Amino acid sequence: AAAISDSGQIRPTIAPIAARDEIGDLSRTLTAMLRQLQNQTEYREKMADNLEHEMRTPLAGISASLKNMAREMDNPPPHITEYLNWALEDVSRLENLLTAVRDATSLTEALGRDFKEDFLLDTAIEMWLIHSWQPAFPTVEFRYLRPAAPITLYGDPARIHQMLDKLIENGVSFHTETTPIEIILMEKNGAILVQVANQGPTIPQDRQNQIFNSMVSFRRQKEKQPHLGLGLYIVRTIVEHHHGTISAGTTEDGTGTVFTITL
Known part of the structure; x- marks a missing residue:
């Protein structure tokens, strides 16, 4: 139980025993497992934030290109206008998704700064x-x-x-x-x-x-x-x-x- 914090985070609190017997082997194995779980958890938590950051720039570029295309075309056929609008709506949806991911991943850290x-x-x-x-x-x-x-x-x-x-x-x-x-x-x-x-x-x-x-x-x-x-x-x-x-x-x-x- 001591290996799990109140916020659900994994912390490697088991100190390995130097003894060269079954108990020592078990303590070292458990310590290694907890460290691997902690690293994996930290990686997964950071992955969403990194993904949000990496996708923002290309999405902004796609959105700007679509808007420029719409402005530069003179009297485009209705179906072309419809396609552009659909693409812009999908870009907006992706941006909203990335915002939701960022808010969720940063929430736990932000809660620590709250004022009750x-x-x-x-x-x-x-x-x-x-x-x-x-x-x-x-x-x-x-x-x-x-x-x-x-x-x-x-x-x-x-x-x-x-x-x-x-x-x-x-x-x-x-x-x-x-x-x-x-x-x-x-x-x-x-x-x-x-x-x-x-x-x-x-x-x-x-x-x-x-x-x-x-x-x-x-x-x-x-x-x-x-x-x-x-x-x-x-x-x-x-x-x-x-x-x-x-x-x-x-x-x-x-x-x-x-x-x-x-x-």
């Missing part, structure tokens, strides 16, 4: 709903079940906002049109519970824990935006940074999905 404070979570959610989520999704109905008494949370307001942003975006992506997104805040058994529920396709029970892993997605979303399965991974990372837990389940009537955060 006591703030009124019930009031904050109301403000985010009015000034952020409703303007972003004007055709979607939101229902906020606010507790009667104020609820104070010790945490980073900006990260809690980011966490709920991802859950709201997820709910909107998969909700059945004309049905509301429900945001429920309550206190139960001394803990703060935040729920985001939507009507729509449910998540199979045997996969409800897996969806919080990086690059995992099981539900088909309605939109054409690229989807890497990073949103819920970011949510879980922020929740755990605040010493909380998150779970996915099915709504009581079985017609949708509900995410429950316990802080």
Whole structure:
């Protein structure tokens, strides 16, 4: 257990024993294995960042070339214009994907610089709903079940906002049109519970824990935006940074999905 840090990082804490017996051989083998796992983990973490950096420049060049072609052509046939627009849209999608990868890979390091404070979570959610989520999704109905008494949370307001942003975006992506997104805040058994529920396709029970892993997605979303399965991974990372837990389940009537955060 000492070889795994609180953030899930591998650290080679087993000191090899110099004894030339089975115990010594075992300690040296375990030390080597932990070091290899640590190197592999660090390589995988840096790979996404390196990939994002290396792909930005050629994508920018492709985008600029396509835009120059569109400007320099006089009255191009409609199908040529359509092809150029499709190519530019695909470039934009790739740029959005790279941004998502960068945000996810740099999140853990950024969390270490966060500033936590006591703030009124019930009031904050109301403000985010009015000034952020409703303007972003004007055709979607939101229902906020606010507790009667104020609820104070010790945490980073900006990260809690980011966490709920991802859950709201997820709910909107998969909700059945004309049905509301429900945001429920309550206190139960001394803990703060935040729920985001939507009507729509449910998540199979045997996969409800897996969806919080990086690059995992099981539900088909309605939109054409690229989807890497990073949103819920970011949510879980922020929740755990605040010493909380998150779970996915099915709504009581079985017609949708509900995410429950316990802080």
